[in-house]
Amino acid sequence: MVHSELQDIADELFAIDARLVEIEAEKRRLLQRKQILGQRQSSLGPHHGYSMQLSAGQKVALFLALFQGRSDVFARRWENRDKGRSGYAVACHNEWRFGICDKPRTKCRACGNRRYRPLDEQAIRGHLMGKQVIGLYPLRTDNTCHLLVADFDKSGWRNAAKAMARTCGAFGIPHAVEVSRSGNGAHLWIFFSEPAPAREARRLGFGLLDKAMGDSSRSVFRFL
Structure with a gap:
């Protein structure tokens, strides 16, 4: 039975190695195609290339x-x-x-x-x-909201905002960070796909912050 299991493991390892070779070949092909498309885009000029500008x-x-x-x-x-x-x-x-x-x-x-x-x-x-x-x-009349924003505006705001952004990324939560108007603070935005109870939104925010830096750092931010 041990011999059979060892053979199964060896077969799976061989299959994984073969798949990795295929993936590496596909990666090289895509990179080459990307380079060709980039050169083609440049040759067409700025007025004919693909543009991300919005009306x-x-x-x-x-x-x-x-x-x-x-x-x-x-x-x-x-x-x-x-x-x-x-x-x-x-x-x-x-x-x-x-x-x-x-x-x-x-x-x-x-x-x-x-x-x-x-x-x-x-x-x-x-x-x-x-x-x-x-x-x-942001708070609607039915006590729901479509977004959550954390406001970092005291000493240590840079590190606090970065820590929370990393935590959002670790949990796969899309977010956006902007520097405040004063230049001495930051806002971190989380947008919801549908209305969420405001209480649950705040609970999410505090949970993310606690995971990022602990309760002792709550003094550097507030939720709006």
């Missing part, structure tokens, strides 16, 4: 597909350079209209004249063109 409409559609949240309202960034202050406020059709808007004496949520602007294609186009900076309300 304005495609960019808006991509933004809407990824950054899904409340569509009935969004925030808009404001800045007071004289006082060195900035922040986000809900976008309203009646903002600062004389005789209608009573800011800052009356808060938006208590104003009877509020008419919130919807997050539509026009708002997103303005954001992508740099005409305004908008903020998304």
